[in-house]
Amino acid sequence: MPRELSTAIVELARDDVPAMIERKLDAGEDPLAILAECREGMTRVGERFQAGDYYLAELLLSAEIFKAAVARLAPHLPDTDGDRPVGKVILATMRGDIHDLGKNILATLLRAHAFEVHDLGVNVEPAELVEKVREIRPEFVGLSVLITTAFRSMQEACRLLEEAGLRDSLRLMIGGGVTTPELEEWVGADFQTQDAAAGVAYCVERVGEA
Amino acid sequence: MNTMKETMTPDERLWAAIRLERPDRVPVLPGLLPEPAATLSGVSQAQIAGNIETAVNAVFRVFDAYGGWENPYPASYTPLQLQASGIFPLPMRIPGVDLADDVPYQLEEVELLVPEDYETLAELGFERFYYDDFLWRIGNLERDELPGVQTAMARGGGLFLQECAKRETRPFFLASSLHPFFMLSLMRSMVRFTEDLYYAPEPVERAIERMTADLIATQLDFAKQSGIDIWLLTEERASCFFFPPVVFERFWWPYTRRIVEAFWAEGIVTLFHLDTSWDKNLPYFKELPRGSAILELDGNTDIIAAKELLRGHLCLKGDVPAALLSIGKVEEVEAYCHKLIDQVGSGGGFILSSGCSVPANVRPENFRALIETGKRHASS
Numbered sequence: 001m002p003r004e005l006s007t008a009i010v011e012l013a014r015d016d017v018p019a020m021i022e023r024k025l026d027a028g029e030d031p032l033a034i035l036a037e038c039r040e041g042m043t044r045v046g047e048r049f050q051a052g053d054y055y056l057a058e059l060l061l062s063a064e065i066f067k068a069a070v071a072r073l074a075p076h077l078p079d080t081d082g083d084r085p086v087g088k089v090i091l092a093t094m095r096g097d098i099h100d101l102g103k104n105i106l107a108t109l110l111r112a113h114a115f116e117v118h119d120l121g122v123n124v125e126p127a128e129l130v131e132k133v134r135e136i137r138p139e140f141v142g143l144s145v146l147i148t149t150a151f152r153s154m155q156e157a158c159r160l161l162e163e164a165g166l167r168d169s170l171r172l173m174i175g176g177g178v179t180t181p182e183l184e185e186w187v188g189a190d191f192q193t194q195d196a197a198a199g200v201a202y203c204v205e206r207v208g209e210a
Numbered sequence: 211m212n213t214m215k216e217t218m219t220p221d222e223r224l225w226a227a228i229r230l231e232r233p234d235r236v237p238v239l240p241g242l243l244p245e246p247a248a249t250l251s252g253v254s255q256a257q258i259a260g261n262i263e264t265a266v267n268a269v270f271r272v273f274d275a276y277g278g279w280e281n282p283y284p285a286s287y288t289p290l291q292l293q294a295s296g297i298f299p300l301p302m303r304i305p306g307v308d309l310a311d312d313v314p315y316q317l318e319e320v321e322l323l324v325p326e327d328y329e330t331l332a333e334l335g336f337e338r339f340y341y342d343d344f345l346w347r348i349g350n351l352e353r354d355e356l357p358g359v360q361t362a363m364a365r366g367g368g369l370f371l372q373e374c375a376k377r378e379t380r381p382f383f384l385a386s387s388l389h390p391f392f393m394l395s396l397m398r399s400m401v402r403f404t405e406d407l408y409y410a411p412e413p414v415e416r417a418i419e420r421m422t423a424d425l426i427a428t429q430l431d432f433a434k435q436s437g438i439d440i441w442l443l444t445e446e447r448a449s450c451f452f453f454p455p456v457v458f459e460r461f462w463w464p465y466t467r468r469i470v471e472a473f474w475a476e477g478i479v480t481l482f483h484l485d486t487s488w489d490k491n492l493p494y495f496k497e498l499p500r501g502s503a504i505l506e507l508d509g510n511t512d513i514i515a516a517k518e519l520l521r522g523h524l525c526l527k528g529d530v531p532a533a534l535l536s537i538g539k540v541e542e543v544e545a546y547c548h549k550l551i552d553q554v555g556s557g558g559g560f561i562l563s564s565g566c567s568v569p570a571n572v573r574p575e576n577f578r579a580l581i582e583t584g585k586r587h588a589s590s
């Protein structure tokens with residue numbers, strides 16, 4: 001039996017996945033079904049990570065494979081209607097910090113779990129974040145941070161969201177190598193992690209409740 | 211809190227800990243670099259990034275204002291000097307130039323090393339590759355600026371030594387390098403480097419092999435000349451936070467062991483700067499000769515478990531977390547230090563320190579709490 005696409009992703013077969021997708025498209029398979037298979041592969045990668053069999057390295061390698069697969073499928077996918085997101089997430093690294101490695105991995109993993117991700121980039125002003133939240137109305141906002149000098153702008157973002165009456169409509173997550181439970185409290189966030197997969201699990205679990 | 215009488219000099223105290231003997235009190239040695247020193251002494255990030263004398267003076271102003279501690283962490287640099295000397299081979303944004311005056315310098319990790327470069331590195335070695343080619347790809351410096359930057363760096367080093375001598379102390383170490391594995395990860399960027407390790411590992415291995423040999427040749431010489439029997443080896447990308455044990459075992463551990471043993475053969479101790487969680491990697495360090503290394507942990511590795519594992523074998527250094535120092539309360543810092551001194555410090559083999567470097571926005575009262583608790587609290 002030929003290997004399944006999802007398994008090729010789990011096995012990180014970077015060079016096989018594009019050809020497999022090509023064959024499926026040529027055979028007239030539904031691009032949405034192909035995308036679903038890729039997502040299934042990513043879910044299984046996530047499970048291996050949670051079980052401690054995979055590490056960050058495998059998580060990010062699979063994320064790269066998934067990104068390439070989506071890019072290949074994109075021209076064939078219908079407008080978002082057919083692929084309705086399960087929820088919306090805004091991600092940002094706030095003013096004072098330009099790190100984005102962790103945030104970029106999280107963005108791909110969330111997309112692989114069918115979330116619509118709006119990545120505002122790095123060095124983002126708190127007011128700009130609030131504007132985006134007003135416009136997009138996400139269920140989740142995720143702030144990524146690596147250096148302590150950006151803590152203040154994260155706290156400011158939380159305060160501005162409250163003042164704008166937007167804070168209660170979403171869950172605020174923080175993550176990155178320098179974050180701690182104490183920082184979660186100090187910023188006024190709902191969730192903290194140093195692990196992108198845990199962040200995805202949190203979103204998947206809570207998205208229905210929002 | 212019991213106050214104790216000091217019977218050792220800072221150097222004796224430090225070495226007692228490293229030799230796994232019992233010092234008169236726990237040595238205190240925070241990673242105070244110019245960025246937090248600027249904040250604690252009231253100069254801007256732009257000032258210390260632009261002038262080496264300002265940077266060194268800021269460090270010693272803080273050292274004096276807080277009553278001193280064990281041998282100061284070498285901190286005579288401006289960001290561009292770190293780049294010019296190959297310590298941080300990454301593009302930088304400099305306060306006062308590309309950033310506001312009051313924010314610390316930042317690094318941009320981009321894909322500047324390409325796969326073909328591994329062979330060039332293996333052939334030419336790091337020094338030649340860096341100064342003939344790579345440094346100029348980074349783009350912060352022009353060729354004609356390099357001699358000036360190097361001269362200023364040497365001046366800073368001289369000033370640092372003078373300031374140490376005035377205080378009858380000496381630097382914690384002088385020789386230092388990033389681990390070849392870490393260096394390549396930063397130059398190639400994390401994702402690309404990971405792909406290389408999984409999909410095209412041989413050229414990477416050849417580069418690491420050559421860089422390891424070069425590193426031993428240059429840094430061991432330098433360490434011997436410096437007269438200080440400690441040197442710094444920094445690794446922030448090889449732990450199980452990032453990679454599975456198979457990667458660690460193939461691309462990191464054998465080279466690391468070779469490096470440590472080469473230095474130890476000359477009586478020189480390797481100070482490992484180990485950020486991120488090394489929980490799963492710690493057992494390997496038991497294979498190193500007793501007393502041949504110090505592990506500097508950043509608060510993400512379980513330091514209590516590390517102590518259990520390495521008690522009587524290697525000295526630990528750490529690990530008051532950056533977040534605690536920048537937003538925590540004084541009582542919390544004190545409680546954290548007490549716990550370290552009691553649980554990790556008892557019986558020796560421990561140096562109290564910040565986890566990684568002291569953060570640039572450290573609260574002065576928290577920094578004082580770290581130093582004072584270390585000096586005052588006798589381990590039970």
Ligand code: B12
Pocket residue numbers: 056099101102103105106141142143144145146147148149173174175176177178193194195196197198199200243245298300314315316317318319396400446447485486487508509510532565566567568569570
């Ligand atoms: C590698 C590294 C470096 C590299 C450069 C990396 C780079 N590209 O800039 C080098 C050696 C050059 C470096 C330099 C310095 N560093 Co440094 N560095 C690190 C280190 C070890 C790892 C960072 C990394 O590569 N992470 C990889 C990514 C993938 O991990 P991540 O960001 O944590 O993301 C993961 C999760 O956290 C999660 N996640 C991330 N964001 C989010 C968001 C949400 C919402 C969710 C759900 C999840 C999530 O997803 C990711 C995958 O699981 C960290 C330690 C650490 N524990 O993080 C220190 C660290 C960031 N560095 C630190 C410091 C102090 C410095 C220096 C200032 C030291 C100095 N004075 O020389 C300099 C300058 C830094 C600067 N201003 O840019 C401190 C910062 C804290 C502080 N004091 O402000 C840290 C935290 C170390 C510490 N424990 O204190 N550093």
